[in-house]
Amino acid sequence: MIANTTAQERQDPFRLYDLESRYYDEMFMPEQVPRSAYRRLYQQLQQLPAEELARRQQAADLTFLHQGITFTVYGNDAGTERIFPYDLLPRIITADEWHTIERGLTQRILALNLFLDDIYHDGRILKDGVVPHDLIYSCRHYRREMRSVSAPKNVYVSIVGTDLVRLPNGQFAVLEDNLRVPSGVSYMLANRRVMKRVFPGLFGGYGVRSIDHYGQVLLSTLRSLAPRRAEDPTVVLLTPGVFNSAYFEHTFLARQMGIELVEGRDLIVHDAVVYMRTTAGLRRVDVIYRRIDDDFIDPLTFRPDSILGVPGIFNAYRAGNVVLANAIGTGVADDKAIYAYVPAIIRYYLNEEVILDNVETYLLDDETQRDHVLASLDKLVVKAVGESGGYGMLIGPHSTAAEREAFRGQILANPRNYIAQPTLDLSRAPCFVDGTVEARHVDLRPYVLCSGNTPADVTIVPGGLTRVALRRGSLVVNSSQGGGSKDTWVLED
Numbered sequence: 125m126i127a128n129t130t131a132q133e134r135q136d137p138f139r140l141y142d143l144e145s146r147y148y149d150e151m152f153m154p155e156q157v158p159r160s161a162y163r164r165l166y167q168q169l170q171q172l173p174a175e176e177l178a179r180r181q182q183a184a185d186l187t188f189l190h191q192g193i194t195f196t197v198y199g200n201d202a203g204t205e206r207i208f209p210y211d212l213l214p215r216i217i218t219a220d221e222w223h224t225i226e227r228g229l230t231q232r233i234l235a236l237n238l239f240l241d242d243i244y245h246d247g248r249i250l251k252d253g254v255v256p257h258d259l260i261y262s263c264r265h266y267r268r269e270m271r272s273v274s275a276p277k278n279v280y281v282s283i284v285g286t287d288l289v290r291l292p293n294g295q296f297a298v299l300e301d302n303l304r305v306p307s308g309v310s311y312m313l314a315n316r317r318v319m320k321r322v323f324p325g326l327f328g329g330y331g332v333r334s335i336d337h338y339g340q341v342l343l344s345t346l347r348s349l350a351p352r353r354a355e356d357p358t359v360v361l362l363t364p365g366v367f368n369s370a371y372f373e374h375t376f377l378a379r380q381m382g383i384e385l386v387e388g389r390d391l392i393v394h395d396a397v398v399y400m401r402t403t404a405g406l407r408r409v410d411v412i413y414r415r416i417d418d419d420f421i422d423p424l425t426f427r428p429d430s431i432l433g434v435p436g437i438f439n440a441y442r443a444g445n446v447v448l449a450n451a452i453g454t455g456v457a458d459d460k461a462i463y464a465y466v467p468a469i470i471r472y473y474l475n476e477e478v479i480l481d482n483v484e485t486y487l488l489d490d491e492t493q494r495d496h497v498l499a500s501l502d503k504l505v506v507k508a509v510g511e512s513g514g515y516g517m518l519i520g521p522h523s524t525a526a527e528r529e530a531f532r533g534q535i536l537a538n539p540r541n542y543i544a545q546p547t548l549d550l551s552r553a554p555c556f557v558d559g560t561v562e563a564r565h566v567d568l569r570p571y572v573l574c575s576g577n578t579p580a581d582v583t584i585v586p587g588g589l590t591r592v593a594l595r596r597g598s599l600v601v602n603s604s605q606g607g608g609s610k611d612t613w614v615l616e617d
Contacts, residue, residue: 265455339380
């Protein structure tokens with residue numbers, strides 16, 4: 125505990141800051157000395173009265189409110205639309221740390237694209253026994269309709285949000301990959317805009333790498349995948365509509381890229397070509413940045429009851445007349461059971477050692493691993509393989525006996541649907557909470573853009589969405605579960 129003794133020191137914003145040795149602290153070394161990257165921030169916070177910090181937090185919250193930066197919590201009877209919780213204090217990453225993250229994420233996305241191309245074509249990795257056949261074919265996100273269908277440039281995944289955690293040894297590890305319709309990048313960009321307003325002097329003097337160009341890099345990535353040799357390919361963002369939890373992000377990104385935001389009813393397919401309805405008539409569409417899940421994208425191929433998608437769009441995609449980013453069927457590669465094999469996938473396709481390790485993972489369709497997990501439910505985290513947002517999850521140390529018993533039954537009924545991992549000691553970062561600075565658990569979601577099959581084709585905007593478990597002691601960072609976010613500063617060399 126960082127203690128204070130004099131009357132003047134009682135106003136120290138860090139008076140309640142608790143340093144626990146089991147967690148890596150982003151700001152402080154074990155000797156309670158600020159890390160070099162955080163030294164200027166620490167000094168600034170010491171000089172600002174609590175009232176001034178509170179005023180800046182309020183100004184940040186009002187900015188989010190006025191801009192309509194919200195998210196939706198499903199199943200909440202009290203009202204689902206909420207202002208996105210924002211923490212005033214930045215999370216700082218050094219240039220050396222970021223270099224390792226960049227290399228690791230680049231390696232990962234290149235290997236996963238090779239994996240997806242392989243399993244939908246020759247299946248070499250399955251024939252060689254590196255990944256079990258049954259694990260692939262039992263995955264609910266595996267799309268048999270994609271067999272022998274090639275993605276442009278063999279890029280199945282062009283937009284990725286990979287969740288990283290920092291472990292007690294200070295090293296980053298991959299917690300999970302988000303390859304279907306990764307969300308949250310708009311909050312990363314909005315956080316930066318707000319930070320520049322509430323801490324302009326501090327930000328300006330810190331040497332923080334820019335993320336403002338993300339929208340244009342995203343647009344350039346999408347345009348590079350266009351199937352036609354058009355000088356000016358038409359790119360659109362396909363949204364499920366205003367009732368989707370990420371609708372704010374859809375509108376935000378469409379504005380950032382200067383492209384049309386469309387719903388399924390705005391598109392039509394004729395002779396396996398996709399057109400957009402406009403006031404000037406039909407306009408051909410070349411690339412669709414889709415924010416609709418596979419199940420709902422085409423009622424003629426997938427769910428016939430979907431009113432969100434575009435009838436016939438899969439035939440246009442299969443004919444090579446339109447690009448869907450990300451490609452259909454990519455969810456098989458972010459199945460939480462297949463995640464356990466990603467290090468082996470990297471070695472198989474790239475013949476390289478893994479730069480960013482996985483978290484230890486138990487596969488529950490293996491009897492030995494399942495027995496161990498069932499005997500240790502009070503110590504482990506159990507996750508449904510296809511869920512996200514903190515849903516379908518049991519955090520053993522924070523669970524009740526009844527909750528553990530319910531999960532036991534679910535595991536035994538469908539072991540393939542669950543994995544288990546140790547309860548991680550996520551790193552902690554300083555947060556402004558109730559007038560003081562306190563430590564809260566964080567993770568990091570950088571955003572990766574890929575337009576080809578070499579490291580030069582991968583762009584990672586320096587930063588990401590740092591998510592925060594704002595409730596004291598909580599390890600759940602998802603906004604839908606009471607979490608928030610903060611700006612992420614990657615420093616110049």
